[in-house]
Amino acid sequence: YSNVYGSYLSSLFGTDEYIGSYSDYYQAYSGALPVSLTTVTLGDVCSLPASYFRDASHITAVTLGFVTSSSATPSIGNYAFEGCTSLNDSVLDTIGGVQSIGNRAFAECEAFTEAVIPDSVTSLGNNIFYDCPNIQSLTVEESSIYADSYSYTLSDLFGASGQGNSSYDSSSGGYVYEFYNAYNGYVPTALTSVTFGNVESVPNNAFRGMTELTDVSLEFFNAYSTTQSIGNYAFYGCENLDTFTVTGGEYVDEIGDYAFSGCTLLPDDIFDYFTSITSIGDRAFEGCEAFADVTIPDSVTSLGSNIFYDCPNIQSLTVESYSYSSSTNNVTTIYSLFGATSQGDYVYDTDGNHYEFYYAYNGYVPTALTTVTLGNVYRLANSAFRGMTELTDVTVNFVDAYSSSSSYPYPYIGTYAFYECENLETLTLNSENGLYGVGTYAFAYCSSLTEIELPIHSGFEASNSTSTSYNLPTNVFTGCTALAEVTMGAPGSIYSGSTYYMQDLLPDTVTTVNLKYYGTLESGTYNIVDNLFYNCSNITEINFTGSEVNEIGSDAFYGCTLTNTTTVDGNVILNGWVIGTDTASKTTLTLPEAVVGIAEGVFTGTITAVNFAGEETAWNSVIKNAVSFDANCTY
Numbered sequence: 001y002s003n004v005y006g007s008y009l010s011s012l013f014g015t016d017e018y019i020g021s022y023s024d025y026y027q028a029y030s031g032a033l034p035v036s037l038t039t040v041t042l043g044d045v046c047s048l049p050a051s052y053f054r055d056a057s058h059i060t061a062v063t064l065g066f067v068t069s070s071s072a073t074p075s076i077g078n079y080a081f082e083g084c085t086s087l088n089d090s091v092l093d094t095i096g097g098v099q100s101i102g103n104r105a106f107a108e109c110e111a112f113t114e115a116v117i118p119d120s121v122t123s124l125g126n127n128i129f130y131d132c133p134n135i136q137s138l139t140v141e142e143s144s145i146y147a148d149s150y151s152y153t154l155s156d157l158f159g160a161s162g163q164g165n166s167s168y169d170s171s172s173g174g175y176v177y178e179f180y181n182a183y184n185g186y187v188p189t190a191l192t193s194v195t196f197g198n199v200e201s202v203p204n205n206a207f208r209g210m211t212e213l214t215d216v217s218l219e220f221f222n223a224y225s226t227t228q229s230i231g232n233y234a235f236y237g238c239e240n241l242d243t244f245t246v247t248g249g250e251y252v253d254e255i256g257d258y259a260f261s262g263c264t265l266l267p268d269d270i271f272d273y274f275t276s277i278t279s280i281g282d283r284a285f286e287g288c289e290a291f292a293d294v295t296i297p298d299s300v301t302s303l304g305s306n307i308f309y310d311c312p313n314i315q316s317l318t319v320e321s322y323s324y325s326s327s328t329n330n331v332t333t334i335y336s337l338f339g340a341t342s343q344g345d346y347v348y349d350t351d352g353n354h355y356e357f358y359y360a361y362n363g364y365v366p367t368a369l370t371t372v373t374l375g376n377v378y379r380l381a382n383s384a385f386r387g388m389t390e391l392t393d394v395t396v397n398f399v400d401a402y403s404s405s406s407s408y409p410y411p412y413i414g415t416y417a418f419y420e421c422e423n424l425e426t427l428t429l430n431s432e433n434g435l436y437g438v439g440t441y442a443f444a445y446c447s448s449l450t451e452i453e454l455p456i457h458s459g460f461e462a463s464n465s466t467s468t469s470y471n472l473p474t475n476v477f478t479g480c481t482a483l484a485e486v487t488m489g490a491p492g493s494i495y496s497g498s499t500y501y502m503q504d505l506l507p508d509t510v511t512t513v514n515l516k517y518y519g520t521l522e523s524g525t526y527n528i529v530d531n532l533f534y535n536c537s538n539i540t541e542i543n544f545t546g547s548e549v550n551e552i553g554s555d556a557f558y559g560c561t562l563t564n565t566t567t568v569d570g571n572v573i574l575n576g577w578v579i580g581t582d583t584a585s586k587t588t589l590t591l592p593e594a595v596v597g598i599a600e601g602v603f604t605g606t607i608t609a610v611n612f613a614g615e616e617t618a619w620n621s622v623i624k625n626a627v628s629f630d631a632n633c634t635y
Contacts, residue, residue, distance in 0.1 A: 100121070
């Protein structure tokens, strides 16, 4: 096409609109067109001239066939279809191969309801859909045409100046506008669905303020060495966005500041798409009120402040990689994810009036939040959950030992970590090699906690001191008034003068203690030191695997009223260990095969005869460091 038919369609008919009857023609741009002309087909188009169909308001259908020569650069000129108010949007189905679309090319095409910009387009003018009020769905097949203009916003397709009309809606008692002002421009009120293909990054402010959007679909491609992101404020204020679909989300590296802030209906499955992001910006999901179950993936190494500010309905939170070292934390306190300033509303409902947020230690957290799971934890920060009174279920998955040169060679729980979590019922602490220690008042006033497994590494130094200088201060369970069962590693030594360590450590409500091995030794064995449970009269059951214990010191269970022991020939046996006898000075022993050891100090005399139901090799293990035997003792 080389202007054989003139620069405008009207040049085929003339410039006088009064040709024939008064009603036969109308004035289009630079000429007259027949009223009866409704359909146009053009073939072998290379470049459609500027304003070619401009003001052809009676034309309803146009079909374009562009040349496919490799030397051609098919294009649509500025204003080419402006003012074609009756034109069907099917014309956009015929512009495949076009590389350039000029300014306001389809402006005032009021009949358009679906708009598609094909993936062949590499250059796009301004305001190509200016004053197209009825576009409901927009697809940009090749969104990387904006890669060089990171300030691009979707409103650039429509225009920065006011457009469209308004009408009074009696049913709603107000005016309905065809366009509204989003960030830096106007978009149709009718536009609810947008699809972007071949996305490298979503620019800053791209959809900002588009309050009527309900459905967005993004298809990312792998840009390899380029950092791919969803820019700052990209979807800010898209308050009706309730369907968000992503393919290729694994290629996205960063989510910017306030990226989804104000997206009150955004579903929380958004985190299922972005599995490789390394950075989430400040308040990225502020006001996402539909979030109920959220997961921060383990790929994240940098978190901005208050990313879930004013997200009142989060019930379950998972941070797959909580902290990366003792000096660099990804997350410290849970309330830091929500914010230190007041947020949310006071809600009146059938379940009782309540605040959406409450003040925990130094910050606010949602009243709805009851379940938290943390993964890859090196050190749980001081006051990490402090004052979170509505929590009921917490799981913390610690890493293995990570630095032999560090002051904390094993993972650690900080001071006041769960202080005053009064409704916490289930606390799961997973640490394969054991915790280095626990800070003061770590579990204090967790008054609903009935049992706990505390995987402190076997062999720690115990002391009655409440100082953090020791691995497990005796005030960690202060105020745990419902605690009945404790599973933990056994200390390797008790600081001088700390005779009543377990009695001071455990609340009077504890009746059952289970000792387990936590550590890195292949043998997996430990000692039960002298006086460990001295005068723990409230404890009725102590469990351990007898074969894992090397030694049991003297008076380890003195004063305990244990119900899980057995008595053979007057000898009291606990988990395979002889821990007491009816006659300390006896010289003859009768022991069942199940015995694996004899605690120190049980027998004061010299044993001269032993009847043991097990093998000789087993007996050699039993007598090790346990008691004096006569040189002529008969076995």
